[in-house]
Amino acid sequence: MVGPGQGPVVQQRAVFGRPGPRLTSYGGNLYDFWDENGAITYSKFTGTKWSTPSTIVSSSALGAPAPAVRSTTLYVAWENNTNVLHNRSSKGSTWTSAVVIPSSAGGAPGLAGYSSKLYAAWDGPPTGSGSFTVDYAAGP
Secondary structure (H helix, E strand, O other): OOOOOOOOOOOOOOOOOOOOOEEEEEOOEEEEEEEEOOEEEEEEEOOOOEOOOEEEEOOOOEEEEEEEEEOOEEEEEEEOOOOEEEEEEOOOOOOOOOEEOOOOOOEEEEEEEEOOEEEEEEEEEEOOOOOEEEEEEEEO
16 A cells, blocks of 8 residues: 555565465564465565565475564464464564474464464364364463
C-alpha cells in the first residue's frame, strides 16, 4: 500500500513456485519471509530499502513460513517432512537453531503472539472422513 503520489517499493527475488511471502513488523522494521527451494529466507525493510536476502534454514523446509512477534522476540515457524519447527531471534538478524514443536506432525503452520505466550497452529493428521484436524500448542 502506498500513499498519494508514492509508488511501491519493489523487492525482486526468485521464489521458484513456492508459497510466500509472509510479512511481520519487528523492531521498527518490516520483515519478509519466504521459502526459496527449501530454504527459509528473509529480508528486512528499514523504511527506505530492503536488505540483501539472508537464509535462516538452508534446506528441508516445505511451504510458506509463518512469522510472529512475541514481546521482544521474532519467531518464524516452518514445516519439514515430519514436524513443525521454529527459530527465534532477539535481534532480527541472528537466529537460534531450529526447535521442533512437540507432537506437531502436520503442516501449514501459523504463529501468533498473544498475551504472554506464543501460539502455534498447524494442519493435523486426517480424521479418516476426508477432513483434517487443526492442532495447536502454546509456549512460554
